Amino acid sequence: MELKRWKIAQSDLSLAEQIAKTLKVDPLVCDVLLGRGYENEEQIQRFLEGSPTFFDPFLMRDMDKAVARIQLAVENGEKIAVYGDYDCDGMTATYLVYTYLENIGADVFFYIPDRDGEGYGLNKGAIDRISEQGTTLIITVDNGISALDEVKYAAELGVDVVITDHHQPLAALPKAVAVVDPHRTDCESPYKNLAGVGVAFKLLCALDGDDGWGMIEHYGDIVAIGTIGDVVNLDGENRLLVKEGLNILKTTENIGVSALLSAAGLDGKPVSSEMVAFGIVPRINAAGRLGKTSKALELLLCEEEERAAELAREMNELNQHRQALGNEIAAQVQQQLESDPRKRYQKVIVLQSDQWHHGIIGIVAAKVVERYGKPCFLISVEGDEARGSGRSVEGFSLAEALQKSCAYLTRFGGHSLAAGFSLYTDDIPLFLRDFYQYCDENFPQMPTLTLPIDHVLEISEMTIEKIKALDALEPYGAGNASPVFAVMGAIVDKVYPLSGGKHCKIRFIKDDDAFYGLYFGMSPDRLEYAPGDRVDIAVSCDISIYNGMQQLSIKIKDIRPSGICEERLFATKTLYDDYRLGRKLQQEEKERLLPSREDIALLYRYLREKRFVSFGEDLLFVRAVGDKMDYGRMRIALDVLCEMGLAAQVEKNGKILTGAVKNPQKVDLGKSKILAALSITTQGGDGNEK
Numbered sequence: 001m002e003l004k005r006w007k008i009a010q011s012d013l014s015l016a017e018q019i020a021k022t023l024k025v026d027p028l029v030c031d032v033l034l035g036r037g038y039e040n041e042e043q044i045q046r047f048l049e050g051s052p053t054f055f056d057p058f059l060m061r062d063m064d065k066a067v068a069r070i071q072l073a074v075e076n077g078e079k080i081a082v083y084g085d086y087d088c089d090g091m092t093a094t095y096l097v098y099t100y101l102e103n104i105g106a107d108v109f110f111y112i113p114d115r116d117g118e119g120y121g122l123n124k125g126a127i128d129r130i131s132e133q134g135t136t137l138i139i140t141v142d143n144g145i146s147a148l149d150e151v152k153y154a155a156e157l158g159v160d161v162v163i164t165d166h167h168q169p170l171a172a173l174p175k176a177v178a179v180v181d182p183h184r185t186d187c188e189s190p191y192k193n194l195a196g197v198g199v200a201f202k203l204l205c206a207l208d209g210d211d212g213w214g215m216i217e218h219y220g221d222i223v224a225i226g227t228i229g230d231v232v233n234l235d236g237e238n239r240l241l242v243k244e245g246l247n248i249l250k251t252t253e254n255i256g257v258s259a260l261l262s263a264a265g266l267d268g269k270p271v272s273s274e275m276v277a278f279g280i281v282p283r284i285n286a287a288g289r290l291g292k293t294s295k296a297l298e299l300l301l302c303e304e305e306e307r308a309a310e311l312a313r314e315m316n317e318l319n320q321h322r323q324a325l326g327n328e329i330a331a332q333v334q335q336q337l338e339s340d341p342r343k344r345y346q347k348v349i350v351l352q353s354d355q356w357h358h359g360i361i362g363i364v365a366a367k368v369v370e371r372y373g374k375p376c377f378l379i380s381v382e383g384d385e386a387r388g389s390g391r392s393v394e395g396f397s398l399a400e401a402l403q404k405s406c407a408y409l410t411r412f413g414g415h416s417l418a419a420g421f422s423l424y425t426d427d428i429p430l431f432l433r434d435f436y437q438y439c440d441e442n443f444p445q446m447p448t449l450t451l452p453i454d455h456v457l458e459i460s461e462m463t464i465e466k467i468k469a470l471d472a473l474e475p476y477g478a479g480n481a482s483p484v485f486a487v488m489g490a491i492v493d494k495v496y497p498l499s500g501g502k503h504c505k506i507r508f509i510k511d512d513d514a515f516y517g518l519y520f521g522m523s524p525d526r527l528e529y530a531p532g533d534r535v536d537i538a539v540s541c542d543i544s545i546y547n548g549m550q551q552l553s554i555k556i557k558d559i560r561p562s563g564i565c566e567e568r569l570f571a572t573k574t575l576y577d578d579y580r581l582g583r584k585l586q587q588e589e590k591e592r593l594l595p596s597r598e599d600i601a602l603l604y605r606y607l608r609e610k611r612f613v614s615f616g617e618d619l620l621f622v623r624a625v626g627d628k629m630d631y632g633r634m635r636i637a638l639d640v641l642c643e644m645g646l647a648a649q650v651e652k653n654g655k656i657l658t659g660a661v662k663n664p665q666k667v668d669l670g671k672s673k674i675l676a677a678l679s680i681t682t683q684g685g686d687g688n689e690k
Contacts, residue, residue, distance in 0.1 A: 001371060001528065001616060001618070002371065002372050002373040002449075002616070002618055003373075003560050003564070003569060003618040003619070003622070004373060004448075004449050004450065004451045004558055004560075005448055005449070005450045005451065005566055005570060006450075006451050006453050006486065006536075006538065006558075006560075006566070007450050007451065007452050007453060008453040008456065008486060009032075009034075009035025009036065009452070009453060009454050009455065010035065011031055011034070011035060011455065011456070012031075012034055013027065013031060015030075015034060016028075016030040016031035016034055017030075019034075019040075019041045019044055022041060023041065023044065023045055023048065025048070025469065025472055026466060026469035026470075026472075028455065028461065028466055028469060028470065029048075029469055029470060029472050029473060030044055031454075031455055032454045032455060032470070032473065032483050033047060033473075035454050035455065036454070048472055048473075050239055050240055050243060051236060051237060051239065051240045053211070053212070054205065054211060054212025054213070054216075054237060054240065055189070055190050055191060055237060057202040057203070057205045057206040058206060059188050059189050059190065060180055060182060060187055060188075060189045060199075060202060061179075061180070061181075061184050061186055061187040061188065061189075062178040062179050062180050063178070063180055063202070063203070063206050064206075065162075065177060065178035066139075066162045066164070066177070066178035066180050066203060066206070067203075067206050067207055069137065069160060069162055069177045069178060070101075070137070070139065070162060070207060071207070073106070073136065073137045074101070074104060074105065074106045077107055078107065078135075078136045078137055079107045079108075079109075079133060079134050079135045079136060079137075080101060080106055080107065080108040080109075080135065080136075080137045080138075080139060081108075081109055081110070081111050081130045081133075081135045081137070081138045081139070082094055082097045082098045082101070082108060082109070082110040082111070082139050082141060083110075083111050083112075083113075083122060083126070083130075083138050083139065083140045083141070083143070083144070084110060084111070084112045084140075084141050084142060084143070085112065085113075085120065085121075085141070085142045085143050085196070085288075086112055086113065086114075086115045086120075086288035086289075086293045087142075087229070087230070087285055087288050088225065088226055088229030088230065088281045088284040088285050088288070089142050089195050089196045089197050089226045089227075089229050089230035090112070090141065090142035090143065090196055090288075091112070091226075091284060091288065091293065091296050091297055091300070092197045092222045092223070092225055092226030092229070092284075092300070093141035093142045093164075093195075093196045093197040093199070093200040093226060094110050094112065094141055094142075094297065095222055095297065095300045095301065096141075096197060096200045096201060096204060096219055096222060096223070097139060097141055097164075097200050097203065097204070098110045099301070100204050100207070100208075100219075109133075110297065111126060111129075111130060112293045112294070112297065113126055114291060114293075115288060115289070115291055115293070115358075115359055116291050116358075116359075119387075119411065119422060120143065120411070120413070120420070121143040121144065121146070121147055121150075121411075121413075122138075122140065122143065122144055122147040122150035122151070122154075122161075123150060124149075124150060124153050127150060127153055127154050127157065127159065128157075130159070131154070131157045131158070131159050135159060136158065136159060136160060137159070137160050137161075137162065138154060138159055138160070138161045138162070139161075139162045139164065140161065140162070140163045140164060140165065141164050141165075141196055141197075141199070141200045142164075142165060142166065142195075142196025142197070142199075142200075143165055143167075143196075144161070144163035144164070144165050144174065144176070144179075145163060145165040145167050145168070145169045145170075145173070145174070145179070145181050145183075146167070146169070146170050146174075146413060147163075147174050148170070148172060148173075148174045148175075150174075151163070151174035151175060151176045152174075152175060155175070160176075160177045161174070161176040161177060162176060162177050162178045162180070163176045163178065163179045163180060163181070164180045164181070164196070164199045164200055164203055165179075165180070165181045165196065165199065166181060166182060166183065166194050166195055166196050166198065166199050166232075167181070167183070167413060167414075167415075168183050168399065168415075169181060169183060169184055169185075180199060180202075180203065181199070182194055182199065191236045191237045191238075193232050193233045193235065193236065193237075193238055193479075194227075194232070194237065194238065195226055195227045195229075195230035195232045195238070196226070196230065197222070197223050197226030197227055197230070198223065198226075198227055198232075198237070198238065198241060201215060201216075201219065201223050201241065204219070216241070216244050216245065216248070217248070220241070220244050220245035220247070220248035220249075221245055221248045221249040221252045221254060221257060222245075222254065222257075222300070223241050223242075223245050224241065224242045224244075224245025224246050224248075224249060224273075224276065225245070225249075225257070225276055225280055225281065225284070227241055227242050227245070227477075228242060228273050228276045228277050228281060228475075228477055229276075229277075229280075229281040229284065229285065231418075231477070231478045232477075232478055232479075233477075233478050233479030233480070234273070234475055234476070234477035234478060234479055234480045235479050235480060238477075239475065239480070242273060242475045242477065243474075243475050246271050246272070246273065246276070246475055249271050249276070250271045254300065255302055255303060255304070255305055255308045256298075256299035256300045256301065256302040256308045256311065256312070257280070257300070258308070259299070259302075259305070259308035259309045259311065259312035260280060260283060260284075260299065260312045260315065260316075261279070261280070262309070262312065263283075263309070263312035263313050263315070263316040264279045264280070264283060264316060266279045266280075272474065272475070272476075273474065273475040273476050273477050274476060274482065277477070282319055282322075283315045283316060283318070283319045284296050284315070286315065286318040286319040286321070286322040287315055287318055288359070289322055289357075289359030289360060290318055290321065290322060290357075290359060291359070292314075292315075292318055295311055295314055295315060295318070296315065298311055299311040299312060299315060322359075322360060322363075325357050325360045326360050326363050326364055326367075329353075329356050329357070329360055329361065329364045329378075330364050330367055332353060332355065332356070333351055333364060333368060333378070336351050336353075337349075337351070338651070338656075341580070342580065342581060344372065345576075345577040345578075345580040345581050346374075346436070346577070346581065347374070347375075347436070347439045347440070347443060347446040347574070347577070348374060348375040348376065348377060348390075348396075348401075348435070348436075348439055348446070349368055349372060349374050349375070349376040349377070350376070350377045350378075350379070350432060350435075351376075351377075351378055351379070352378070352379035352380075352381055352386070352388075352428065353379075353380070353381065354380075354381040354382070356378065356380040356381075357380065358380035358382070358387040358389070361378040361379075361380055361388075361389045362378075362389035362390070362391065362418065362420065364378060365377065365378045365389055365390055365391040366391040368391075369391045369392070369393060369449060370449070373393070373448045373449035374393070374446065374448070374449070375390065375391065375392040375393055375396050375398065375446070376390060376391055376392075377389070377390035377398075378390070379428065381425050381428075383425070384424060384425055384426075385410075385422065385423070385424060385425060386422070386423055386424070386425045386428060387420065387421070387422050388420060388421045388422075388423075389418075389419075389420045390414075390418070390419050390420070391417060391418055392416065392417045392418070392419075393417075393447050393448065393449045393450070394417075394447060394450060395447030396416075396443060396446060396447050397416035397417075398414060398415070398416060398417065398418065398419035399413070399414050399415055399416055399419050400416070401435065401438055401439070402414070402419055402421055402435075404438045404442075405431065405434035405435040405437070405438045406421075407430075407431075407434060408423055408424075408427040408430045408431040408434070409421045409422065409423045409431065410422045410423055410424065444574075445574045446574060448570060448573070451484065451538055451557065451558055452481070452484060453484055453485065453486045453538060454483040454484055454485060455483065455485050455486070456485070456486045456487075456488060457485035457486065457487050457539075457541075459487075459510055459511050459513045459515070462515060462541070462552060462554075463552070464543055464550055464551070464552055467541045467542065467543060467552060468543055470483060470541075482540050482542075483540065483541075484538055484539070484540055484557055485538070485539055485540070485541065486536060486537070486538055486539075487508070487510065487536070487537045487539060488536045488562065489510065489534055489535075489536065489562045489563075490508040490509065490510040490534070490535055490536075490537055490562075491508060491509045491510065491532065491533070491534055491535075492506060492507075492508060492529050492530065492531050492532065492533045492534075492535060493506075493507040493508060493509045493514065493531055494506070494507040494531060495507075495524050495527060495530075495531070496524075497523070497524045498518070501523045501524060501525070502521070502523060503518065503519060503520045503521060503522065503523070504518075504519050504522055504523060504524045504527060505517070505518055505519070506519060506527075506556070508535075508537070515554060516554065517537060517539060517554045517555065517556040518553070518554065518555050518556065519555075519556040519559075520555065520556075522556075528614075528615040528616070528619055529559055533561070534561070534562040534563075535559050535560065535561060535562055536559070536560055536561070536562050536563075536564070537556060537558070537559050538556070538557040538558040538559075539554050539555060539556055539557060540554075540555045540557060541553065541554055541555075542555075560622075561619070561622045561623065561626075564622055564626065565626055565627060568621075568626060568627070568629070568630050568631060569618065569621060569622070569626070569631050570631070571630050571631065571632075572592055572593065572630045572631050572632030572633070573631055573632065575589055575592060575593060575632050576593065576631065576632040576635045576636070579593060579632075579636075585678075590678045590679075592630065592632060592633075593632045593633060593636050593678055594633070594636065594675070594678045594679065595629065595633040595634070595636050595637040595640070597669060599625070599628070599629050599633055599634070599637050600637045600640055600641065600669065602624070602625055602628055602629075602637075603624055603625055603634060603637045603638060603641065604641055604646055604647065604660060606623075606624040606625070607624075607641070607647055607658065607659050607660040608660040610659065610660075611659050611660065612657045612658065612659030613657070613658050613659060614655050614656075614657055616656070617634075617635060617638070617658075618631075620634070620638070620658060621634045621635075625637075636674065636678065638658070639674055640669065640672050640674050640675060641660075643672055643673065643674055644667040644669065644671075644672060645661060645664055645665065645667065646660065646661055646664050646667060647659065647660050647661060648661055
């Protein structure tokens, strides 16, 4: 595993205690918020109290036009199509607009494009089919902002289009009857981060003349699911939507949602944004990813408990199938990276295959980012066409990168941290040429994956009362993540396998006290730490119920050796990657990478003592030489040792083992081609001149 940067928030405990006393909350709550940029008591109070009202939907540009055209269609009995999307946000938005219009007597139906055959957004074939049914108005939800040609085509067929979307517009807007999108540069909406379902909610409020509270009572549970599912920031109005929606979800009257909770084993469990994000959303998304969108919408619309239970079971099975496919793709991704390590050294990891399901690759790309700390695109090749899906890290916008290198793309879109595209298979090399050129010109050093830490937690703070006080920060989600704490200098005591070795539980000792942490997704044989290791741990904490009793539950987010020097680790990582890719280095860069004979000897002595180590290069750096040289020099030193037959890296049982070769022949480092290529050309230096 690649080690992550930890960004530990700066604490002002005295200020936190002062504000906490006034607001009558736990100081830990205020300390977390101060660390997240809330500067004073007023800002913290405003966050904790939340927005008391919903903003006027008519502040959104073209909302008046959208309402007028829809009301006219309803009054005249026109056939209306609600055109949605196949993800959780799109399906919940479709549910909102469709059910509302049906309830007021409109002649309405919904249309969700097939992910496999049609792809995302409006397309001319769908418009043809919709028009043939006598439809005169299409209302898009969660799509349409970039459909310039498609809207024009619809108009030629006599079909008006009202667009509701939340994605970033292009330079030109579609010439629709109305274009409602908070990201329009001329939109006066006071809040910009609504999900697609949030924009649909504002449309319903405008149509009904409602201030938001009536609509939230009817649709709050569905709005919360869609908003959480789209991973938009849970601040401002989104925070209010989700907070109220989760309260309604506790006693939801939606038969389909109730059935899905039961099928997921969540019936009766505490309702939280995390439960929605990991329990409900993946099951709805699985239907869309695997071409069964109709099942998800049928479930949301279902009014018969027996049929709802049957559909919920099917969606649970789809989710399990989706997980199995994801595991298969992840294994193939790992094989590609091991067979061609150069791909791992690119600023953005890009891999492709004709065996990958395009609906699953985005999930796997997120796992690649987590493991290697770099942005990733995976491309699914399907004959003459290919589709890519990517995930990124803070500081590198995939949407902007695609915009700047889109000459060979047929479609693209998304956000800074998640995006997708389509193109012809033959154009993949040309696209990658432009894409990597953009990366090289604009990101000489690619941002790395960073783990924000809210607070350094002491053992004395690990109490039910202390952690329960953090409920004041909920609901959690994008922009308001569940707090992550650091526990520094703990000793690994024992490791226990869980669920047949899929996960593990670790017993730690700190200050003569013991505590346990659950490390989901980490098997004991993959864990790179052993009893006796002193480590720093990043954890989240919550309260669970066991045998009717509350207990503190600690979940491990990350582990790293205690006292790590981040600067030495990360300073030359990108430079080493450039070296491995064959980029021509400047003399100064060569000097930064060039190890001395003492550096090489230091690493060799460590490997000779340990024989073989099963952890990755990051941990090798920390444990062997972390306070003696930079990461790039250590990697070059290792390359030289392998080149000269003094060390080797071999694969065994899926692990890469690194170690000193037993009884090696005496070698002359002066014959190393690696050192020769990096050596300073003038006399002087460390004895490695050639």
